[in-house]
Amino acid sequence: MPEQSPENGAGEPPFSFPSDAATSTTATITRIEVPDVPEEDKVKKTLGPVFWIAAGWVGLILLLAILAPVLPIPSPTLQVKDCGQPFCNRLPPGPGHIFGTDQNARDIFSRIIWGGRVSMSVGVASIAIGLLVGSTIGIIAGYFRGTVDLVLMAISDILLAFPPLLLALAIVSFRDSRTAANVVMAIAIVSIPPIARLVRANTLTFTQREFVLASRTLGASHLRVIVKEVLPNVMLPIFSFAIIGVAIAIIAEGGLAFLGLSVQPPTPTWGDMISFGAKILEDHPHVALIPCAVMFITILSLNLAGDRVREYLDVKDSVL
C-alpha cells in the first residue's frame, strides 16, 4: 500500500541519492584527517540564532500558559466592564486591553494566554503519549521482525489509510464530553502509526549493526539490547521529530476546535477564537487575525526549532 514510501525497507531509500554517497565519502575522508583540527567541527555545529529566537517564543508561550492563573489578566470567559462605555465588546487593540475584546466583550489577550494553555498542553501531551506507544510498537516491530512486525504494521497501515483529521474527528465524537483528555487521546491515537513506522525504520537499520550483534553474542537479553543499544540510537532522531510533532498536534487541535469539536466552550482555544472572530472579519478583523498570528508564529517557531535540531543532530531528511 501507499505507505511503502522511502522510509520503508531497511531505512535505505529505494532510489540512489548520489549526493548522499558523495557526502559520506567526504565524511570518511575528513574523519581520517580530523584529529588535528577538532575545533573546526565544533564551531560549525551550533543551533544558530534562528533556533534561539524560535525557542524563545515557544518558551514565552509556555511560560505564560503555565502562569495564566496567577497573571494579573482579566478572566478569559467573563465580560470586560472597565472600558468606560456601556458595552465593551469588539474594542480595538488599545492601552487598556492590548489585543482588544471580542463580540462577547472578553479580553483577547487573556484568551490568547488561556488558549495557549490548551494548545500547548494538548500538543505536548498527545505527542508524548504518541511517542511512548508509537516508539514501543516501532521498536518491537523493527527488532523482532517476523509475524509481530507483519501484524503491527498491517494495523498501522489500516489506520494510515484514514485521513488524519477525519480519524481524529471520528475518535473525538466517541465521547459525550469534550474534555482536553479526550482531545489528547484522539490526537495521540492518530499520531501513533506514523511514529511507529518511523521508529521501526530506524530500528531496522540499527539492529543490523555490529554493536547489536556484539551485545547479543556477549549474552545480553533482548530487553537489555533494546534499552541499552537500540533505544539511544533510535530516539535521538525522534527527538527532533517530536518538536515538529507538537506543531502538527497543535494544528490538529486547532482544526478540531475550529470545527467546534475540541474542548467545550467557553474554555478558550485558539482554533475556536479564529472561528468565532471570522464571523465579524469584515468590520473587526483583529478578533480573528490576532489568534491567527499567534498560532502561525507558534507553529512556525516549533517547525524552525525542530528543523534546526534535526540539522544539528544530522539526521537525514527521510521523513516529511
Place this chain on the structure above:
Amino acid sequence: MRLLWKRLAQLVVVLLATTFLSYLMLSLLPGDTADVLCGLGCTPEQKAEVRREYGLDKPIPLRYGIWLGNAVRGDLGTSATSQVRVAESLRQRLPVTLELVLYAEIIAFAIGIPSGLLAAQRSGGIFDRLSTTFAFAALSAPPFVLAPILVLLFAVTIKIFPATGYEALDPLTKLQEGGIGNMLGNIFANLRSLFLPALILALAEAAVYLRLLRTDLISTLQEDYIQMAKAKGLSPRRVLLRHAFRPSTFSLITVAGLNVGRLIGGTLIVESIFALNGLGSYVVTSILKRDYIPVLGGLVVIVTGFVLVNFAVDMLYAVLDPRIRHARAIA
C-alpha cells in the same frame, strides 16, 4: 501483471479492513443509535422495536456483513435527522469536494513544480532562498489560519473573489440554455467561486512539492548522465527539463498521493469556512447532530477514495519507474 494482481488483492483487503474499522468505531459510540432513531420521549418498548427494525440487536460482524452487502449495492442507509437517503446526499455533495481537491492539486502543482525547477537550477541563489523561506512559512499556516487572512485580502479589501458560496458547475445545461457564452460564463463563475478555498488548500501542498522536487533535482543533477548531457553541449534548460526532471518526480508523486489525506482533512475546514456543501461539511454537521449513519457513509466514501488514489499512485509509480516494473525480472 503479477504486481498488479498482488496490489489488487492488497487493495481489497485494505478496503475491507478500513470499512470494518469505520463500522466498528461508529457502532461502539456511547450514544445509542437507537436513541437517535427513536427520538425524544421514547419508551423502552419502542426502543427495542427500533433496535429490531434496524437490526441493532444482532452481533457487530453480522451487522457489518449486512451493511456491506447493502453498501456495495449503493444503499448506505437513511439519515435519522433529515430522513434523506445517505447515498443521495453523498451523490450531490461528492462533486464539490472532488472538484475542490482536484483544483487544489492543480494549483499546488502549478506553483510547486516551476518553483522547484527554478530553485534547483540555481540552488543557493536568491530565488532558491526566497522560495524555500516561503515554503517553510506556508507549511506553518494551517487552512484555518490562512483562510481569514486571504478572505480579508481577496474578498473584503479587493473584492475579486467571493467570501462564501459556490457556483455549481453545470456546463451542459447552460450550453442548452444559452449557448457557448453561457457555458463559459458558468465555468468561469465556478472556478472563481472555488479559487480561494482551493488556494488555501494548495499553498501548503505547493510548499511540500517545491521542497521535494528541489531536493531530488539537486541530487539528480549530480548524476553522471547529467554531466554527459552537459558535455554534449545541451542547454542547461534542456538538461533540466528533459534529463533531470522525470527521474526526480518519484517522491513528488508518492507524496502527492499520500497528501490527498491531508487535503481531505483541509476540505473539512475549508468547506465549513466557505459554506460549501461538500462531503466534509456533511460529515462534520452529521457528527455535531449525532447522526451516525451519514457519518459512516461519508467516512467510508472518503476513506475508499483516499485508498484508491494511493493505489493509483502506486501503479503510476511502476509505470514511471522501469526499475520497479522489472525488479522481478532482474531478481
